[in-house]
Amino acid sequence: METAYSQLSQSLFSIPEGGEVCLHVSYNCGDSVSMDLTELASKDPPTLEDKIAVDSGMQIPPLDNPAFSIPAGEYQFEQLVILPEPGNLEGFLYRYCTKSTGSLYLRILRENPVSFVAQIIIPY
Numbered sequence: 001m002e003t004a005y006s007q008l009s010q011s012l013f014s015i016p017e018g019g020e021v022c023l024h025v026s027y028n029c030g031d032s033v034s035m036d037l038t039e040l041a042s043k044d045p046p047t048l049e050d051k052i053a054v055d056s057g058m059q060i061p062p063l064d065n066p067a068f069s070i071p072a073g074e075y076q077f078e079q080l081v082i083l084p085e086p087g088n089l090e091g092f093l094y095r096y097c098t099k100s101t102g103s104l105y106l107r108i109l110r111e112n113p114v115s116f117v118a119q120i121i122i123p124y
Contacts, residue, residue: 001025001037006086008040012108012116018045020109022068027104029097035090038103041068070105073123080118083108096120 001023008021015021024039050060076098084092084106096104105121 001035002087002089004037004040005084005089008108009083009086012083012110015042015110016045017110017112019043020107022070022108023106024068025093025104025106026102027093027097028101029094030100033090033094033097035093039068043068070121076122076124078120078122080120083116083118093120096122098122 005023008023012021019042021040021042023037024041025035026038027033027035046054046060053060078096089106093104093106103123105119107119107121109117109119111117
């Protein structure tokens with residue numbers, strides 16, 4: 001997981017503006033902590049039609065064949081001030097392990113040419 005995140009961190013600027021990546025992480029916080037990258041996916045920026053739909057308060061049509069989606073449900077959500085540092089992703093994510101076993105999502109969006117937004121999404 002650390003290697004994948006380090007490689008991702010090095011290539012973040014290749015993500016187009018409005019694009020995003022999402023890491024789905026499974027964890028076990030028993031006697032020792034283990035975290036595994038369950039899934040890593042990217043999504044292209046929204047289309048002009050999607051932007052118009054959002055601006056009009058309409059629903060965006062679902063993708064025909066999504067590569068990845070977060071299942072519908074109830075989640076705790078936190079927007080991060082900074083991106084987690086490569087090399088210590090597990091240590092960073094540990095504070096979000098709310099159960100002995102579970103999963104969480106780290107979503108990174110390319111907001112504009114020089115900035116990113118990171119979010120932690122945790123199922124209840």
